[in-house]
Amino acid sequence: MxxxxxxxxxxxxxxxxxxxxxxxxxxxxxxxxxxxxxxxxxxxxxxxxxxxxxxxxxxxxxxxxxxxxxxxxxxxxxxxxxxxxxxxxxxxxxxxxxxxxxxxxxxxxxxxxxxxxxxxxxxxxxxxxxxxxxxxxxxxxxxxSGHQMIEQGRQMIANGELGEIRIVNMQFAHGFHSEAVELDNPSTKWRVDPKIVGPSYVLGDLGTHPLYLSEVMLPHLNIKRLMCSRQSFVKSRAPLEDNAYTLMEYDNGAVGSVWSSAVNAGSMHGQKIRVIGSKASIEWWDEQPNQLRFEIQGKPVQILERGMDYLYPEALTDDRIGGGHPEGLFEAWSNLYxxxxxxxxxxxxxxxxxxxxxxxIKAGVEGVRWVENCVRSADNGAVWVEYK
Missing domain, CATH: 3.40.50.720 (NAD(P)-binding Rossmann-like Domain)
Structure with a gap:
């Protein structure tokens, strides 16, 4: 602690x-x-x-x-x-x-x-x-990634509690930019300007977050190829996307997906990661960051709570106030610092x-690499591309 x-x-x-x-x-x-x-x-x-x-x-x-x-x-x-x-x-x-x-x-x-x-x-x-x-x-x-339940998930996967990993389902899809809010909001305006933000909007700004969570929890998985489709539903944002779907194949046969969106109307934050194995699945949602959903096939759902003694010691190392009290994003960032x-x-x-x-630095390189490959796939007609 x-x-x-x-x-x-x-x-x-x-x-x-x-x-x-x-x-x-x-x-x-x-x-x-x-x-x-x-x-x-x-x-x-x-x-x-x-x-x-x-x-x-x-x-x-x-x-x-x-x-x-x-x-x-x-x-x-x-x-x-x-x-x-x-x-x-x-x-x-x-x-x-x-x-x-x-x-x-x-x-x-x-x-x-x-x-x-x-x-x-x-x-x-x-x-x-x-x-x-x-x-x-x-x-x-x-x-x-500084939330302690991410570390709990990492340890559960490493210790084989999920079995063989088959599917990784990720999303970061909020609704706050479902209209052209950048017209009146300077802090949003630069995010949809290619000269300032680069070759993508939501892929880089949102999608790389759950992607990194998957890298923390599943360090043994490597992307083999991917396919990406991206859209500009608010037309003035083109060529930058405000919505994108990315499908991925890993080198061990597992598959993954990332939904990146700023136009999921009504969604507050919408960042989730679900890891599905041959025996069980886990799911984490950043709007309920103190909990990790654990689902074993054929058994009742378990909700694991932050700060409890049944967690792995590695997860409890990041604990700051004990079980029952909610921790949030400031605590997660403090853990990273x-x-x-x-x-x-x-x-x-x-x-x-x-x-x-x-x-x-490797996480930084990988985030840039993923966005670059997604853009390459999308701009060539949403085709499968080898991950390079």
């Missing part, structure tokens, strides 16, 4: 790029990173408007002289300080991730980056090589004491 005691020797000195006033995800980054004293926020380039960014930084107790006008200035100035930043989080629109991440690695900084890592597999692999050369952590904020800090400390001290999984 996590109870606030010291996890690492000293908090990692940390900065942010983006995440300022009006950011959808800036606050959850800060709350999650700072919660367990694994990180200390000492600098930031919080806004494309330098004065507004400085004002915001001072209001969250960052020293005025360390509130920078842009990330390049921050990296240059901080590198010269004895107590300069050791890590940075990137919370900016998609089209900037590649250049900022690359610059951060060249500045010998650990990185936590919003997904997608970049737009092409070629760029992603370049960052992967650079991270290895620089011996730096690159974490990707697939925040839902704790994992990031463990990995960073290991590298900083040249050790491998923690040996934890986390959504790292």
């Amino acid at each position: 996590i109870n606030g005691e010291k996890n690492i020797d000293e908090p990692i000195r940390w900065g942010m790029v983006g995440g300022g006033r009006g950011s959808q995800i800036g606050y959850i980054h800060r709350s999650s990173a700072l919660r367990d004293n694994n990180f200390k926020l000492v600098a930031g380039a919080f806004d494309i408007n330098a004065e507004r960014g400085k004002e915001f930084g001072v209001n969250i107790h960052v020293a005025e002289e360390r509130c920078y006008p842009d990330y390049k200035t921050m990296f240059e100035k901080e590198e010269k300080l004895e107590d300069g930043i050791q890590a940075v989080s990137i919370a900016t629109p998609n089209g900037t991730h590649y250049e900022i991440c690359k610059a951060a690695l060249h500045a010998n900084l650990h990185v936590v980056c919003e997904k997608p890592l970049c737009f092409t597999t070629e760029e992603a692999k370049e960052l992967e090589v650079l991270a290895k050369v620089k011996n730096r952590v690159v974490g990707i904020t697939y925040g839902y 704790t994992r990031f800090s463990f990995a960073m400390e290991d590298i900083n001290h040249g050790s491998n004491l923690n040996n934890v999984w986390y959504p790292g």
